Amino acid sequence: MHPPPTGDTLALALAQIRVEATEIDANVERALEAITRAASRGADLVALPELFNVGYFAFDSYERHAEPFEGETFSRIRAAAAEHDIAVLAGSIVEDLAATESVVTPAETGLANTAALFDATGELQLVYRKHHLFGYQSAEAELLVPGERVETATVGGVTVGATTCYDLRFPELYRELIDAGAELVLVPSAWPYPRIEHWQTLSRARAIENQCFVATINGSGRFESADATLLGRSTVYDPWGTTLASSGDEPSLVLAEIDLGSLERIREEFPALRDRRL
Structure with missing residues (x-):
């Protein structure tokens, strides 16, 4: 049993929806339904x-x-966020950088794997373009350009950052976010079988070593053309690396409380971040 919240809290939901190849309208409808449900x-x-x-x-x-x-x-x-009075991390799209007008881009042309955080009024708070592009049995590194910016935003009193999937394997990126004040890192992903141990171990390690909350949001579904099946298991880890809530591999809504009081207490009682030697 986890102790009751002791400070500012944020009610977090991870929408593990079914994602089907190129079924844009159906996939977006599932996302909108998940926002309403959350x-x-x-x-x-x-x-x-x-x-x-x-x-x-x-x-x-x-x-x-x-x-x-x-x-x-x-x-x-963003319209759904405003309609339902809920902040949304839109876990990512393929962005056409040349066609984008209102957001600073890392390149004038090309495609990027882009996530956006909208607040409960629909206003943009954070943009994250995936830094580390996957090349192993994947065409992502050939088709997209990497992002450069690291940003944080505040949602309900919690400082939030974002990374994407393969970024989990690069701990220096998470140190940048911690140095920018991140208390919760959201990790939208498309992590497939069979690498369950990597998915769970890397996520837990990022939480432990940075003494922050880490929430990994995976999809559900199979891609026949790539012989890949998403393993689901969306999970919220606390700063000790303890699992607060998680799912299996089917579509689900994962709910957890982000308690800043526990984060502050852990960092005070076990000051590993203060002991860093740079």
């Missing part, structure tokens, strides 16, 4: 998986379904 359950913030609209493994359709930041997918998500 709001009805009292969540302050809901996070969606990586490339929840097009499907990560649908590489042949990246260019065809790329959108500007101001395109239909993010526009519908």
